[in-house]
Amino acid sequence: MDTFHHLVKAILVIVILYLLAIMMRRRGILTEDHSLVLARIVTDLCLPAIVFVSLAGQSIAWNQLFPAFVMLFLEVGCIALAWIASIMLKFSRPQQGAIVLCSAFGSSTFLGYSIIAEMFPHQIEAMTEAVLISEIGVGYPIFILGPVLAMYFGSEKSDMKAAWKSALSFFRSPVFFAMILGLLWGVFSLPCKENAFLAPFFQVCHVLASALTPLAILSVGLMFKIPDVRKILVALSIVIFIKLLLKPVCAGMLSSLFHFPTLWRDVLVLMAGMPSAVLGAVFLRRYGGDASLASALLLAASLASTVTLLIVFRFIG
16 A cells, blocks of 8 residues: 555656646746747756766676566567557557657656655665666667657658658767767766766756756646547557556566566566656657647556556566
């Protein structure tokens, strides 16, 4: 029951920020156009900061990477399934992007870490495994594939040349350079925040990283609109089935297949069952996709996850 209460409290934070954004929009303090400004701050400042500080100085134990690779495999599988389902149900291309991004990537950092800390308060290995799964299995894919998918689904062009152009544009983005810099920083064991001269730089990165969640949620909340109920129900059904049910169940089955320790399996199932990531809607807003549908889907999926997560973990975890 404590886990359920912790999950509800974490989701309530998202809902409250959503409501604050809607209230400010209705009062004229902020407009929907401001969501694009916030989205650019998130993608060009906050994301590079969190990518860099997550990599710089971090040592990775190779024997703990297998659950992260399983999560990575599941992310790609969910993208393919959601894409096929949205095409078969004849959704428009922008709507396909919203369904794909909401079905694949989960809120592993904002909700995942807090749930793991609540369930395993005295087991450092649990949080270590959660970080590896989140950063490698969820973080890198959403940082790399998220913008690429958002640009593809947000573009009116559908030829391969345009798709490749969208994909290559990521490698000129601040997120990519932050990732390369962070990797090199860790490989060469360069000094981090313990160095007196570098401490202010790392502190700025941590401040920007901590601003990611509120700015991202406010950005999404400013563009929230009540969609057509019939459309949201079908799209939401896809997201709930693939993201909240099938993905964590497959995570549990693969954990048993590969004989993961019980702790790794439990952490992997929990992280796989997290609701849709806010960044998917932010990327869609940044690159012209159907961010309004994505916003409604991730909010509804977050509420539904309070039930699906407990059900899945009860039978699989």
